[in-house]
Amino acid sequence: MGRSPCCEKAHTNKGAWTKEEDQRLINYIRSHGEGCWRSLPKSAGLLRCGKSCRLRWINYLRPDLKRGNFTEQEDELIIKLHSMLGNKWSLIAGRLPGRTDNEIKNYWNTHIKRKLIVRGLDPQTHRPLNATASTTTANSKFDFRNASHSYSTLTDIDLTMNQNTFKLVAMADDSSFDDGKCNSGTTEEAPPPPQLIQPPPPPLLAHHADQNCQSINLDLSIGLVPFQSLTRSESANSNSAEIELKKEQEEVVPYQFVVAATPSKTPVPQAVCVCWQLGFQRGQLCSNCSTNGLYR
């Protein structure tokens, strides 16, 4: 048998929350903590479904939320993260302390999309608007999250993203992949990820495509580190899959994307979290960070 129903929809309030409801929810969570959203409304004396309580708390009532306008740095970080992750708002929010996925999603739809269009960039692909149509049909398209190759040896792949050149360094142990059963963790037909117009992985790796997993899980970590602060040899010491995107035009943006691709059943690589690199203090680090800024 399964669980009992989540809530009685007939007896729940909908729409905007009142101050009294907010206060009840705050008081309850302060004394009991988060969790068990299903039973929370009844225990807290709220005529709301648990789902609604959770949303209200996460998006509006949480004490650590940052209020106010987004800064220019936050704008740029969102753009960069979106170019890497697509509409993975919760992942993006995880790298912006005090911001929620809903807030970032709204902000993206109302401000940043327009900003990119003004810059002549396609908000979904992050490529020049007039070039999107021609390149999306080209075979050169390389989709990170649905990559048709796994990277089981150290290799360098030059990629081009927008006007900037990146270098993809994939390092993985064969055993870290799960015999073709690993998945990307992204099942929705996400908006097109960055259209990387350089060729897909070199032929020498192609044989792995059929035998191993069809994609690399990029869900767990992504960070910005100062260019060259992580050397290849340092990275190679990790026995987990790790992809570095090295931005070569450092004079434009002196940061390096580090995407820790973590196949299931393997330890998380020692990638440096963006929280740390942005100089956040202990209390501000995200849940994925250990106290030295590395991913747990």
Add this chain to the structure above:
DNA sequence: AAATCTCCCAACCGCGAATAC
């Protein structure tokens, strides 16, 4: 001043993954 339009954001909806039973 009133009507209409546009923008923005909080909240809802539906789905897939994870989990309890």
Add this chain to the structure above:
DNA sequence: TGTATTCGCGGTTGGGAGATT
């Protein structure tokens, strides 16, 4: 092991607020 439910996510929408006519 199979099924039902919860949780969490991304897409969408309703309506309030401000701008424009």
